[in-house]
Amino acid sequence: MQTLTIQLPGRSYNIGIGTEIVDSDLPQAVAASGTTHAVVVTNTTIHNLYPNRISQSLSGWQGRVDTCVLPDGEGYKNLETLNRIYDFLMDVQANRKTLLIAFGGGVIGDMAGFASATFMRGIPFLQVPTTLLADVDSSVGGKTAVNHPHGKNTIGAFKQPVHVCMDLAFLRTLPPREFLAGYFELAKHGFVHDAKLFETIQAGPLVNAEYDYRANEAESREFWEATILRSCGVKGKVVEQDETEAGLRATLNFGHTLGHLIETHAGYGTYLHGEAVGTGMLFAAYLSRKWGHLPKGDWSRIRDFLVSRLTPIVLPALNTKSFQTLILHDKKAEGTGVDFILLHKLGAGFIQKATSVETLWPVFQEFVAEFPEVCQVV
DSSP states (O other), X not given: OEEEEEEETTEEEEEEEESSOHHHHHHHHXXXXXXXXXXXXXXXXXXXXXXXXXXXXXXXXXXXXXXXXXXXXXXXXXXXXXXXXXXXXXXXXXXXXXXXXXEESHHHHHHHHHHHHHGGGOOOEEEXXXXXXXXXXXXXXXXXXXXXXXXXXXXXXXXXXXXXXXXXXXXXXXXXXXXXXXXXXXXXXXXXXXXXXXXXXXXXXXXXXXXXXXXXXXXXXXXXXXXXXXXXXXXXXXXXXXXXXXXGGGGXXXXXXXXXXXXXXXXXXXXXXHHHHHHHHHHHHHHHHXXXXXXXXXXXXXXXXXXXXXXXXXXXXXXHHHHHHHHHXXXXXXXTEEEEEEEEETTEEEEEEEEEHHHHHHHHHHHHHHOTTTEEEX
């Protein structure tokens, strides 16, 4: 097992990364928290695949474990489902020392984290991610949220976990589509902050819509453990410098402005978050090249990497007004502009402040016309 430490002002937490580590790493982390009551928050899919997995891992621990099972999917990442967590916590008489354990992908981590930030004005929580996207992105850094009908992740809080137990054995049951979605977030860290990470990813296993982690695990386990560790390290360093996204951390939103528009406009759950972000990254790189920031060679590498892996996004009709309205619901929007994340070069993202939304619509239309195999508006 490898351990990565996130150092924040006045506190820190560890990320344990490895394979078949949950039975050793998780009990230690729970015991170190000092709690006598843990509540596992998971979804129906994970609960069916791994029934009572967390309570079994904690069988030698002297505390009490309760399990809250939620419906699965982005469409349930809302205040109504969040209230089910609160109801469950009340029913099992949770208190301020109760430890929430998020056992699932990004949706579960975001909702359990937000519940921990708000229940009784804050209780501790721990992440046990089960998807590649949660491994490399949502389980690290403390962003928690639910969706609003008009905007993705617009209701939330910053809440750091006390520990992240990242057992890659859970990736064995991850469908290829979801693995690819997480792969795009992995590549994102290379695009904006670490060109060598991107080169490593390019030289690694060929991941596409058919890639099966379980079938390839024996020959690629070391690659994935090392690459995920490096990716988490990239994000961790950014979070250490800017925990609450006052500046630098916004660069990690590369691809997310259009990505969130896609998820919201198509309907939550129509496309996976990573799929939408992948298309959003291609658009952001396209903008970077068109506006004279990104060298031609870097643009070609990013374009070829993404286009060969992205599956088509089909959006309902958009016009100037609806496009602008959706963009302005982005958390980086202010007035009639939005802080858009672009690239100076591969591995060097930057924030284009107050980008006029009016300038984005015609470029988006050009983008759709040039890449119909990636994004269509019908």
